[in-house]
Amino acid sequence: MPQRLVVTERSHEPRKRFAEELRRLRVERGLTLRDLMKAVGWDASLFGKMERGGTLGGPEVVQALDQYYGTEPLLLTLWELAVGDPTQFKEQYRRYMMLEAEAVSMWHYAVSAPPGLLQTDGYVREALGVGWLKSHELDQQVEARGGRRKLLEGEDAPSFRAVLSEAVLRTPLRDVRAWREQLEHLAEMAQRPNITIQVLPLSIGPHGLMNTAVMFLRLLDSRTVAYAENDLRGELIEENASVEELQRRYDSVRDQALSPAESRKFILRMLEEVPCEPST
Structure with missing residues (x-):
């Protein structure tokens, strides 16, 4: 009987797994983010955000990292899975909402x-009502858009x-x-x-x-x-x-x-x- 493979503790969620692999490859080679910046050419802050899951970066930077680490096409494959992940939109939108409030x-x-910041309740209700939202979900969306409009109010x-x-x-x-x-x-x-x-x-x-x-x-x-x-x-x-x-x-x-x-x-x-x- 073949020996049973040990399942790693790494994340099975594409975005998190991509970030974990980026950090693992850098740390195993004893590199700092600044070292990576000098070697590959993008800002150290970008690599830090990618390792924290704050951004996926673009295919160009991911391909450059694959070439530098000699892992082609591992990172680009993980990146493609993360971009196509159905949870990606919700995660990015939540982060966007946080940034919008701080802008x-x-x-x-x-x-x-x-x-969205200039839409009336009536517009939101009809525009979103053409989709597949249930009645209570539509009410929540209308209320949420109304709350966002307050960002443009006040001194x-x-x-x-x-x-x-x-x-x-x-x-x-x-x-x-x-x-x-x-x-x-x-x-x-x-x-x-x-x-x-x-x-x-x-x-x-x-x-x-x-x-x-x-x-x-x-x-x-x-x-x-x-x-x-x-x-x-x-x-x-x-x-x-x-x-x-x-x-x-x-x-x-x-x-x-x-x-x-x-x-x-x-x-x-x-x-x-x-x-x-x-x-x-």
Whole structure:
């Protein structure tokens, strides 16, 4: 009978296992994070976050680590499993929510829906109601979004800039009253001193963020992180090069958007097209 294999005590959760392997390989070779930075070329802080599970990093840095350690394709395989892990979205989103609460400034690009921080209860209820949420889960989500809006209130509220694709304003809710309230809310928020709203006309054509909704957070330590998402998944991005690339795309989009004053007028014109009362 073949000898029974001993099961290791390492995690079976992909994200944690990936982080454990990164730390094990470095420690076994007697390397510090700074040693790794000098050898591989990325910031020591990035390697530290990857080993703590704070970020997965990108495929380029993981492949470089595989080559340096001589473990190809172990780390890249573990990274792919961690990226595809169904718990990944929830873990990253929880971390994003913590960072959002600490941000000193935020800026967002919206593809087809208003930013969560600017959504009314009526918008949240209809938008999320088209999914598979049960009634009590929907109520919880509406309440949670309402709580997030408070981040933009008060004397110490962070500055917030939102660039809205024109598609956001041309995708109405079925509930006419709720849609009117959402547009009125956007127009009102655009007048607050800490909030800037710009509209990106569809006429500018294709651009670098046309399929990506993204939020940038400037943190107390002056770092900037990004959270990019679509309807199915989101990704917290902390690696400097990736954040900077998204930032360049955002800056280009912002520069092509209407001015804040023109944008508010655009929202008010859209509001004029909405009936005051639902048709019977």
